[in-house]
Amino acid sequence: NGITQPNRNPLLKLNIGADGLKTGHTAEAGYGLVGSAVQDGQRIIFVASGLSSEAERRSETEALVKWAFGAFDKVKFFDKDAVVADADVWIGEQPTVPLVAPQMLQMLVPRESRDAVAASIVYQGPIEAPIAAGQVLGALVVEVPDQDTARFDLVAGRDVARGGLVTRIGAATRLARDRAVQMLPARD
The missing domain is CATH 2.60.410.10 (D-Ala-D-Ala carboxypeptidase, C-terminal domain)
Structure with a gap:
């Protein structure tokens, strides 16, 4: 139909395992992102909202993903x-x-x-x-x-x-x- 819609999820271009989900912006809520990422078989789903710009959305969600994967270890018992x-x-x-x-x-x-x-x-x-x-x-x-x-x-x-x-x-x-x-x- 000739319509092209760019993807606004800034994490998809980074090498951090991001594979979705949804970005958004409203005057009331600011910039936000509901995201998903996978590293070494471990999936995280995260939400960031109330951010002031696209640049802040990118930097804060990237930091959140890196923290989530870096701060926790999967411990297998049996x-x-x-x-x-x-x-x-x-x-x-x-x-x-x-x-x-x-x-x-x-x-x-x-x-x-x-x-x-x-x-x-x-x-x-x-x-x-x-x-x-x-x-x-x-x-x-x-x-x-x-x-x-x-x-x-x-x-x-x-x-x-x-x-x-x-x-x-x-x-x-x-x-x-x-x-x-x-x-x-x-x-x-």
Whole structure:
């Protein structure tokens, strides 16, 4: 139709991974940009608004993209289906069940906090059989200084059927013995 519309996204010409989205300007909101960029498989989406000129829009959004990719590291904890831990099973055909990651467990952390990341596995055990594969049984809890705590579900890696009569009698006997020992007075 003979109409040519130039692209006003200044980031597309830079080598910072920008691939879109929308620029705009109104008298009330000033110059703005809703953008998207990808580096090393990590995508960011950002919004800048209230800028005073096209030049400021370019410099501020370029700085924002460089900061976002430079200030955070992707930390991978476990691949999908990786066994994270084994949980004790109560009256099951097997004494333990693997706790697995239902998807890749990863998160972005501030680069300066990377070495201070602490992770722990939490579940209420022993877990009573029967247990179905894929059933949520616990969590990987990740703590990063000055950030909200992150929780990732951990699921049963296999089915565990309820144990037979001998298994149940053995479990009940061990429980009764352990409770009796706990009730004994301490020796000095």
